[in-house]
Amino acid sequence: MKIKLTNNKKAKPDFSKLGFGKYFTDHMLVIDYKDGKWQEPEIVPFGDLSLSPASVVFHYGQEIFEGCKAYKSEDGKVTMFRAADNIKRMNNSAKRLCMAELPVEETVKAIEKLVLTDIDWIPTAPGTSLYVRPTLIGTEAFLGVHPSAQFKFFVILSPVGSYYANGLAPIKINVEDKYLRAGKGGTGEAKCGGNYAASLYAAENAKHQGFEQVLYLDSVERKFVEEVGAMNMFFVIDGTVVTPELDGAILPGITRDSVIKVLKEFKMPVEERAVSIDEIVAAYKAGKLNEAFGTGTAAVISPVGVIKYGDTVMEIGGGKIGEKSLWLYDRITGVQNRKYPDPFKWVKTLN
Numbered sequence: 001m002k003i004k005l006t007n008n009k010k011a012k013p014d015f016s017k018l019g020f021g022k023y024f025t026d027h028m029l030v031i032d033y034k035d036g037k038w039q040e041p042e043i044v045p046f047g048d049l050s051l052s053p054a055s056v057v058f059h060y061g062q063e064i065f066e067g068c069k070a071y072k073s074e075d076g077k078v079t080m081f082r083a084a085d086n087i088k089r090m091n092n093s094a095k096r097l098c099m100a101e102l103p104v105e106e107t108v109k110a111i112e113k114l115v116l117t118d119i120d121w122i123p124t125a126p127g128t129s130l131y132v133r134p135t136l137i138g139t140e141a142f143l144g145v146h147p148s149a150q151f152k153f154f155v156i157l158s159p160v161g162s163y164y165a166n167g168l169a170p171i172k173i174n175v176e177d178k179y180l181r182a183g184k185g186g187t188g189e190a191k192c193g194g195n196y197a198a199s200l201y202a203a204e205n206a207k208h209q210g211f212e213q214v215l216y217l218d219s220v221e222r223k224f225v226e227e228v229g230a231m232n233m234f235f236v237i238d239g240t241v242v243t244p245e246l247d248g249a250i251l252p253g254i255t256r257d258s259v260i261k262v263l264k265e266f267k268m269p270v271e272e273r274a275v276s277i278d279e280i281v282a283a284y285k286a287g288k289l290n291e292a293f294g295t296g297t298a299a300v301i302s303p304v305g306v307i308k309y310g311d312t313v314m315e316i317g318g319g320k321i322g323e324k325s326l327w328l329y330d331r332i333t334g335v336q337n338r339k340y341p342d343p344f345k346w347v348k349t350l351n
């Protein structure tokens, strides 16, 4: 691995006011793919990329990304949570978009090296972490539609606080019955930028009406709940945790998987199955919709306080985070911060 350190270190932001994704560290990792193989990984000063304007990524959207986190405790120990699973998922996305797959072990090692290079940028306060953003783009310069033969993989780091400005305060979501994010057979289960581009319009519409997120329904019948576009969706119905099954249109979230595994570990009822929006409305009307929450690396658990579907406004949990949501938040962040045991070996100590 080549390492070129900056001699121009940036001033650190106020770690008590990080927000999400606003600041970037001093270095980044870059690995190029050409002549049919991955080149030597390089850690270089964080900075602009130089790409041909004819690069495939700009015209046909050959782009995928990932997101995971590193943590630092007061004693200076640095850990990462399920990073290898992120690179494995990136390879699934790469397959779907005809991109080169990464060697998992070497890539994770290179990312760990990057994280340790910028160790001073990892905040230690509760709720803070270093967000790690791997990205893969098609860089070959030509204007014809076929898969790029050259790729650039890069990883940037951002010290972060909570994803939502109000932390664990419940969010409001609007059920979208017109626009779609993804359909079965499409790219919904790949973590590609194109899915996000397609979701911006509905998200902006919802924002203008006071909603933080959009809940998408299935593309065929507009009947079954899929996900929130950046988070997987969970409901607690009459004491049972229920989440839509992975149907090809839903992104297989690593936090989603962690929630399911932790619930099973503690023998709590959890179901992965088709969930119709009518079932949610009926449960609400019967007083059995106990909780709703989204899951994702950025927010971990994001309680949902209001779901609007057509004229039906469902108010859940009286503006407070639910009991199971809070328990799961504590449990998963507790494993991440080494407060609880780690039976699934999700946490890796880097130093």
Ligand SMILES: *Cc1c(COP(=O)(O)O)cnc(C)c1O
Pocket: 067, 191, 227, 229, 230, 231, 232, 251, 252, 253, 254, 255, 256, 295, 296, 297, 298
């Ligand atoms: C990344 C992402 C999620 C959450 O996945 P995690 O691995 O839990 O962070 C959910 N939905 C979409 C569309 C995503 O891109």
